[in-house]
Amino acid sequence: MPKQIRINAFDMNCVGHIQHGMWTHPRDRSVEYRTLAYWQHLAQVAERGLLDGIFLADILGVYDVYKGGPESAIANAVQIPLNDPLLVVPAMAAVTKHLGFGVTCNLTYEPPYTFARRMSTLDHLTDGRIGWNIVTGYLDSAARGMGFASQPEHDQRYDVADEYMDVVYKLWEASWDDDAVLRDRQAGLYARPEKVRPVRHDGKYYHLDAIHLCEPSPQRTPVLFQAGASTRGRAFAARHAECVFTYSPNKETTRAIVTDLRERAVRNGRAASDILVFAGCAVVVGRTRKEAEEKYAEYRRHASIEGALAHFSASLGVDLGQYALDEPIRYEKNNANNSMLEAITIRSKEPWTLRRIIDRMVLGSRNAPIVGAPDEVADALQSWVEETDIDGFNLSRVVTPEGLEDFVDLVVPVLQERGLFKREYAPGTLREKLFGAGRARLPDTHCAAAVRPRASDRPLVLAAK
């Protein structure tokens, strides 16, 4: 049986996500992101197509690197205005049964205690369908918003994140025993105090002495996503992540990242298959190639290059507005997205210039979409999976919700005919749907398992590493 392709709809609680300018298309409905109906419709379409989940990006801060200010981002709605991604999840969960939710949350500015409660709450409300994309942020504008002059240095952000994970694992996995909650009406006993213990952590960055506020949820720890691609980022992913959303500029680079991630996971005592890797992609599909190309040409007329440059400059931490069209982009060590800047400078065979970047920004993003008839799109997706060993895709929105509806109606049936895509959802939590029955919670080979209490640990005191 061929490998099953996993697909998430990739979105964000804002107008302009990746393909900038698409909101100006008359059929695009992204300006309705402020309504519950918009999100519920999207979730229902995704579930109709048996998609694995909706993956919501998020960013704290504004894109103010391009031309030294936020004007281009604001004018073109480039991830600003931006609402909170977690708050739309219960609305979507209420109208779906199986769809997963991978939500990006930045850990740098929030204490583990309150964050762990929010995730547990969502795991309860979604009946075990919540995932967390662990990010540490890359914008100084976010740091300023939180009262700091600048963000922590790149590798240090991952050190902080490692310790943060240890703390939330303790809250999720160790504070309440499985049999702590009785809900015994006759005895008037809701939970057994001797089965609930405080988490004590005294580390370099975090200090805590608290009982987790929530009773055990179906997955306890949400499914863990991660999306950093630098060497330090991959070390972090190999330890913690169950799903990695990888930077995927071409098949060769992607294949190397996937191989490296799986090898690192194995060195951490995990199975290579314990990490699912998702590449980003955008699709414009029509019933025929001609129809797809016409649609693509029509979409292209709405692309915002200025918006795309505002976004890309902030991701790189480099003001592309300062470059002449044919001047090669230079590597400069900065605190933003290291791996992306390395890829287009020191690791690129051909030097990238502003002209080359703009030439690729056909739909208002730096990634060219897959355009074609359903068979051709399926061919492209299949070849990516076969040649790079990725597990699936985060399908970014183009004109929305039309793009997702087209994908579900036209591409999903072809993938199903080829045996590459499920015909029904597996039962259980998001983790079970992704990794198989009996895996509602993190496996024993995951580092989080080390914090789980043993029978002899009572009363339990969990020391920092």
Ligand SMILES: Cc1cc2nc3c(=O)[nH]c(=O)nc-3n(C[C@H](O)[C@H](O)[C@H](O)COP(=O)(O)O)c2cc1C
């Ligand atoms: C494909 C991809 C998607 C990302 N999505 C987000 C996001 O939604 N929010 C965010 O704050 N950072 C996001 N990031 C940034 C990473 O979490 C990380 O901060 C950044 O890539 C720098 O780490 P690195 O040098 O290890 O790649 C993303 C990165 C990649 C490669």
